[in-house]
Amino acid sequence: MPLAYQDMLFELQKYWSAQGCVIQQPYDLEVGAGTMCPETFLRVLGPDAYRVAYVQPSRRPNDGRYGENPNRLYKHMQLQVILKPAPSDVQDLYLNSLERIGISLDKHDIKFEEDNWEAPTLGAWGVGWQVMLDGLEISQFTYFQQCGGIDLDPVTVELTYGLERLCAFIQDVDSVYDIQWNPQVKNAPVYTYRQIRWRDEHDLSVYNFDQADVASLWKLFEIHEAEAKRLTELSDPPLLAAHEQVLKCSHVFNLLDARGAISVTERVGMIARVRERAVAVATRWVAPPPALEPEAEVPA
C-alpha cells in the first residue's frame, strides 16, 4: 500500500530529523519557493553551520490553471532541505530519503542531470542537477554558490522535493488531484488532494489572472519596496522584518506578472528592484558582524 500524501511528508521529515535537521514549519508569508524563506535565504549566509528541513507551500501565480491541469498548480508544496556545510555524502543521504518513502534504487532508474539553478530576484545561484526518477523530475539538487549577491562560505546544499509529483508517482496516479491525502484509519473518511486543495487552486487562479486589482498591486509594490528600503537602512535594522517586505514585493511582482500588467520594459527593471532590496538585506546580514542574539532566558 503506497504512502498517503501526509504520511510521505511525515516520513521525509522524520528522515531528515534523524540526519540532524531542525524541522521547521512552513513560513507564513507568500513565497515563490522555499529558498526565499529566511530559513534558507538568510541561514545560508555567514559561517555558521545549520541543518533544516521544512515543507513550504510555494505560490507561483503564473502556473495556476484554475484547477484544470492534472500536473500544474498555482501553489505546490516543496520539501526544502538545507545542509550547511554540504556533507560529502549528500547524494547518498538524498537517495536514502527516497528509500525511506518506498523508492528503491534496485527497482528504479535514477539519474542526476545537469540543471543549474538561479533566482534573479534573490541574487542567488548554484550548480547542481535535477534528479530524474524513471524519467520524472522529482527534485532539484543545488550547491549554492551565491545568495543575495554574496559568495557563500561554507557552501550549502539545497534539496528541493516536488512533493505532489513525487506522491503522484508513488501512488501511481495520473493527476495530482487524485493523490490520496490521508491514510485509511478505521471508518474515518479518506480525502483526495482534490478535496483538500482544488477550491484553493480555482479561486486563486481567478484572483491572480482575472480579479487582482492592478492599481492596488502597483501601490502595494511601491509600499513594500519603500518599507524594505527604510527598514534595511536603519542603523540597527530589523532585518527579518525587512526581508518580509522583500518577500511581499516579490509576490506582488508575480501577481502583476500573472495579470499581464508588467510591460516590456518594466519587467527587467522590476526584477532588478526586488533583487536590489534582497541584496541590501543580505549585505547587512553578513557585515558588519551580526549582533549577538540575546541569551536564552532561563525560566525561573
Add this chain to the structure above:
Amino acid sequence: MSNEMKIAVEEPVALLDPPETETSAEIAREVLEEVRVAKVEVAGDFILEVGVEEVPAWMIVPALKQLRTTLGDALKKDVQVFGTPRRLTAVVQGLPKNQPDTEELLTGPPKKAPAQAAEAFAKKCGVPITKLETISTPKGEYWSYLKRERGQKTVDLLADLAPKAILGLHWPKTMYWTGKNGPRFIRPIRSLLAIFSGKVVPFEVGGVKASAYTFGHRALGGARMKVTDFEQYQTVLRDNGVILDASERRDRIVGGAKALMPEGCRLRANPGLVDTLVYLTEFPTAALGAFDPSYLTLPEEVLATVMEHHQKYLAVEMEDGRLAPNFIFVMNRGEDASGVVRHGNERVLRARFNDARFFWDVDQKVPLRDRGPMLEKVMFQAKLGSYAAKTARVVELARELAPRFGADVDAAVRAAQLAKTDLTTELVKEFTELQGIVGGLYARHQGESEKAAAAIYDQYKPESMEDSSPKTAEGAALSVADKLDTLREFFRLGWIPTGSKDPFALRRAAQGIVKILADHNADFATAELANTPELRAFFDDRLRFYLRDVRGFAYDGVNAVLATGADRVPNIIGRLEALSIVRPTPDFEPLAAAFKRIKNIVSKVPGDTSFDATLLEAGAEHDLHAAASRINDETRNLTNYEEIVQRTATIRPAVDLFFDKVMVMVDDELVRQNRLGLLRWLLSAFTRVADFSEIVTSKEREQTK
C-alpha cells in the same frame, strides 16, 4: 636465421606456460622478473581516476581531451582516457621508474678574470673550484661546469602533475564545495584513485587523498574496491556495474535499441542524443516503451521534441518515416524485469503529451491573426521595445527583400506579420525550442497560405552553420529580414560584438544571412543590407568566416576572389570552387607568382592600362601580348569560372618567357611606360575571376616557415 631470432624472442614467453609444479612456477616467475629488469628499468603503468559527482554529459569528452593533452605533454607518452558521469580516468602505460637524467653546461666568467670570479661561479654551481672545467670559445677560455641532475622519480613527478592536471581542466562553469578557498571543479570530487606500478601516488585535492581504491555503480556496485593494474581495474569496474569504455556503452544503447524495434520500425537517428545518453550512464540498458496512438494526431515536431529533447528518449519511426507509438528509454541500470521503470517513463510521457495536447487546444481559441496586439507585451529587448515593434520593422524589410529572393511578396509580408505571434501561445511558452515551428503549424492549421506557413515555420533557420537554410524563397526573405533587423537595431545601439563576447548571437545572425544568400543563390551583396560602415565591415568579416571556416576555402583564395570586388555570395563561391579545382594544376602556382611580380612592378609606378601594340618588341614581349589577347578573347564571353581560370593559366609560359627575356624598367621612357601599360592591362584582364597575386604559393609558405 629468422628462426633463431624468433626462438630468442619467444623464450621468456615460454616460461609463462602452465608450470608442472608450484616450485617451477615460482622459478618461472622469478626468471621472468629478471629478464624484465635486465632489459628495461621497470616500466610501470599509471592509472588516475577522478571520482566526481555527476558531470554534465556534454562536458565529459572535452574534459577528457584536455586531460589527455596535459598528461601526454608532461609525460611524453600516449594517454588513454575514459569517462562516465562519475569518473574521469587516464591511463599511461610503460612509464619509466625515473625520469631521464639531465645535463646542463653552465658557462662562467672568463678564465683570465680575477680568481674571485671563478670562486663565485663555483659557489653558484655548488661545487669546489677544483670541479670546474674550462671551455674555449672564439672569445677565449671560460670557466664552465657540467651540471648533472638525476632524473626525478616518476612517482614524484606524477604526485606533482596529477593534481595540477585535474584542477587545470577548463570547464564551462565551475563551483567550489569545500569553501571559497577550496578547489574549483565542475562538481565535487569525492574520490581519487592514483597508482603507479600498483603503488599509490600520494597527493590530495580538496581534502580527498589519492588511494588505490575505486568505486562502483551507484546501485549496482560496491563503494570501495582495490585496484592493482589497468586490466584488473576494468574488470573490477565491470563486476561492479560500470562499463568504462564509451564505445561499449554506445553499442549497448544502439544495439540494445535496435534489438527491441517492433516489426517494421526503426530508430529515428539522433547521434547527439545517443552521445548524451552514453555519458549520462555507467551501465546503460535500452528498453522499449509505448504510448497511446491517439497522441499521433499531435504534430510530429511536438511529439519528437517532448521525447527527444525533454525526456531524452529515442524516437521510433515506421518505414515511411512517420512516428510510431513507441520510444526507447535508456536506463542507468540492468534490465527492468518488473516493468516498473517502463511504467514510470510511459506515465511521464503521457502527462507531457497531455500537456501538449491541452496547450494546442487552448491555443486554437485565439488564432495567430488575432494575437498581434499581444506582442506589445512580449519584450524583444529592453532598449529595443516589444515584438510588436520588431514585427512592424520586419514586415517592411520583408516587403523590400521578398522580390530579391523571387518570393511572393504578399505571402512573405503575411508571414512577417504573423511570425512572432506564436511567442504568445501556451505551446511555445512550454516548448520554447519550438518557436517558429509552432507558428508555422498553427498558420497552416488556421488556413493561412502554404507559402506564409512554410516561411513562418522556417523563420529561425539556419540556427547554426550545420543547420539548413529556409526551404522557400518566402522563408529566406523572412529569415533574412528578421536577422537583419536584429543586427541593424543592435548596431544602432552600439552593441557590437567584440572578442569572445557576443551575448545576442549577432555573429550567428550575420552568418545565417550569408548562408541564406549562398543557398538561395541571391543576386545581391551583403553590403547592400548594411546600413552603416560598422555593419558592412561585420558582414564582410562574417562572409570571410563563412567562406573559410564553414565552406573550407583556403584563406588566400578567399582574399584573391574578394580582391576582385566580387560581392554576390553564390558568385564568390562559384569562383572559389573554380579556383580550388585549378589550383593543383602545374601552371597555376607559377602563374600566381608571376602575377605577384607584375603587381609589384606596376604598383610602384602610377599609370593606366593603355599601351601601343606597335611599340612591342618582337619575341617574348610580342608573344605575351599575342597569347594574352587570344586568351582574353576566348574567355571574355565565358561564364564558367573553372574554364576561365584554366584558360588563364595557360598564359604562364608566355609570362615566364617575358620575364626571362624582357626588362621592364628600361631607361627608354616610352618603352618603359608601354611595358608597364601592357602589364597593367594584363593584370586587369586576367584577374577578373580572382586576383592571383593574392595567392600564397607553396614556395612562399615554405619561406615563412
